[in-house]
Amino acid sequence: MLAAHTTWPVISVPPGVKEFPEDVWSSVHMPSEIPNATILEGSNAVLFAFNVLSSKNPVAYMMRRFAIEERMANSASAY
Structure with missing residues (x-):
């Protein structure tokens, strides 16, 4: 509550x-x-909290965006 x-x-x-x-x-x-x-899942809760923080914090946003782009590049290179 x-x-x-x-x-x-x-x-x-x-x-x-x-x-x-x-x-x-x-x-x-x-x-x-x-x-x-x-x-x-606890790890998903951490990512969700980081997404909430990154909506107001430019540094957190850049870190999150970089992690997403890096993951996308790695998954694209796997194919």
Whole structure:
């Protein structure tokens, strides 16, 4: 319910998704108009948080953009 009381982005990463899949529902069931990002993998949560930060920080944006372009170049060269 933190998301209902803050203007900051809230990212939920339920622990033990593979062992206890029913715990995901506690993060997904939110009242309407309460923004909350539920992400199942911790590494994806880090990337999501970095994307949120890069929307206001030019240095973070450049780092993220470089990583995306580098990944695209590496995947294109694999073919």
